[in-house]
Amino acid sequence: MDEAISLRGVVKRFGEITAVDGLDLAVPAGVCFGLLGPNGAGKSTTMRLLTAQALADEGEIEVLGYELPRESKQSRLEMGVVPQLDNLDVELTCRQILMVFAWLYRVPRGEREQAVERALTIANLGPRADTIVRELSGGMRRRLLVARGLIHQPRLVLLDEPTVGLDPQVRQELWSLIDGLRARGVTVLMSTHYIEEAERLADTVAVMSRGRVIAQGRPAELVREHAGEEVVEVYGPPDALERVLAQAGASGWTSRRSGPAVAIMRAETLDGAAPEGVRRPANLEDAFVTLTGEDIE
C-alpha cells in the first residue's frame, strides 16, 4: 500500500465555525508524519475525523484503504490512537487498563497476557504494572496512554499532541518511544504545536493553518524554501527595531518579530545590506511563522 491515510477536500463545520476547511492530506505508509499548526488550526478535529469520532461535512477520507465513515470500525481495528486528553480509568491499574483494551482490540484470548506484558515493556511501565492510575506521575500516565494505543501492534498510530504539558525530560522519553515505532515500520501521524517535536521526529511535516494544509515537505526543505539558509537577528531598543522592520519592508525582505529581536530571513542573499545582528541557521520556526504569520511556542 502506498498511502496509509488520504483526505480529499475534507470540510468539518461546528455551527458557525469551520474547523477543517478543504483539507487535502496524503500520509505515505511507513513514515512519521507531523501535522504542525497553532492551536485552533484544526489538528485535533482532523484526528477525530480519522477515527470517525467526528463526521466530515464534505470530502473523502480513507484510512488503511478503508473508506470512512462506512468502514471506520475496520480501520480502527488496525490502528492505535493516543489522545491529547488523558482519558485513562483512574481507578484501574496499568495492567487492567491494558487488558481491557487488548479485549476491545480483539487480541485473541491466549495472546492477551503477552500483549499486555509487551505494551508494559514498550512503555517502560513493568514495575508499575499493578499501580492504580491515580497514583502514577503525569509522564507515566502519558506513557500508559501510548502503551494502550499499541496493545494490538497496529500498523498505524495517531498521536494527538503526544507531549503537550510534559516536562522536557519526559518529552525526551516519549520522543525515543515514537522514534522506536517508526524504526519498526509503523506509520505515525502526529499532531503537534511544538516546532522542535516536528523537526526532531517527523520525516514529513504538513503545516496547517485555519483548517487546511498550507505547506508540506521534509522539515529541512520547508526551512530552505520559506526561510532560506541563514537568519540575522537584530537586537535593540523598540524604536530601533521599528526602523529595522520598516527597512525590511521597503527592501522586500522577509522578516518577523522574534521576542526581543527582529529576524530577517534569507540573510545569505542580502550581500552585506543586512543590518548588524546575530547570524544563525534558519529553523522550522522561521519557516512556520513566515508561512502562517502566526507565532507559536
Next chain:
Amino acid sequence: MSSPATPAGGVRRIGRLEPAALAGVMSRDVAVFGRYWKATTFSSVVQPTIYLLAFGLGFRSLVPHVLHVKYVLYLSTGVVATAVLFSSAFPGMFNTFVRWQFQRTYDAILAAPVDTEELITAEVLWISLRAGVYGVAPLLVGFAFGLEPEAGMLLVPLIGFVTGFGFAAFGVAVAAIAKTIDNFNYITSAVLTPMFLVAGTFFPVTNLPAGIRTIAQINPLYHCVQLVRDASLGGLGTADLGHAGVLIAFAVVMWRLAIWQLGKRLVD
C-alpha cells in the same frame, strides 16, 4: 488507492453488535466493579432491610394484611422493584455522565473498534445484569421476615434484568439529554420518586383514584411489581404475560432511545 488493504490475519469484516465488542466494554465494567462492589452490595442489601423494618414494623399493627397477603411479605416482594430501579436508573444516569463528560472513557473506547451502539448496549447490559442480581436482595431479607421460598422466585433475577435494562437505558438517555448533572434532580424528583411510590410497592394501586390507577398502568415498575409478586407468592397467571410484555417493550424502546440520544452526542 490502488490495492485494498489486507491486515496481517487476512481481511476480516466486522459487523454490528459484535459479542467481542460487548464483552470488551463489559470487561472494563467488571474491572471497575472489582473496586467498589463492597459499597454497592452493602447499600443494595441494607436499603431493602430498612424499608422492611420501617414500613413492615411501623404498619404491622395498622395493616396486618394487604390483599390477603401478610404486609411484610407484600412489602418484601414489592421492594424488589425499588431495588431494581435504584440499581439501574441511577448508574445509567450518573455512570454514563461521569464516564462520558468527566473521565472521557467513552472517547477512549470509541477510538477502538467499538461503535456507539455496542458501547451503549454493553453498558446497559452490564447494569441490568447487576440489577437482576441485586433485585434478589429484598427477597433474601424477606426470608428473615417469614417469606417462604417458592419455585417462581427463580424468575425474579430475569424479571429484574429486563426491568433493569429498561431503566438503565432510560438513565443513559437522561444523561445524554441533561446538560449538567444537576438536571438529574428534575428526573429523580418528578419522574422516579412518583414512579416507585405509585407502583404497588408499599400500598396497592387499587385503592387510588381512577386517574392515578391509569397512570400506574403505564408505569413499567408497576408491571415489575406485579410480576415479581405473582412469581414469588405462587400466583403466576395469564395476566403476567401482559406484565412481561410491557417490561420487554419498555426495555426495547428505552434501549433504542438511549442509542439514538447518546449516540448522536458521542460523535461530532
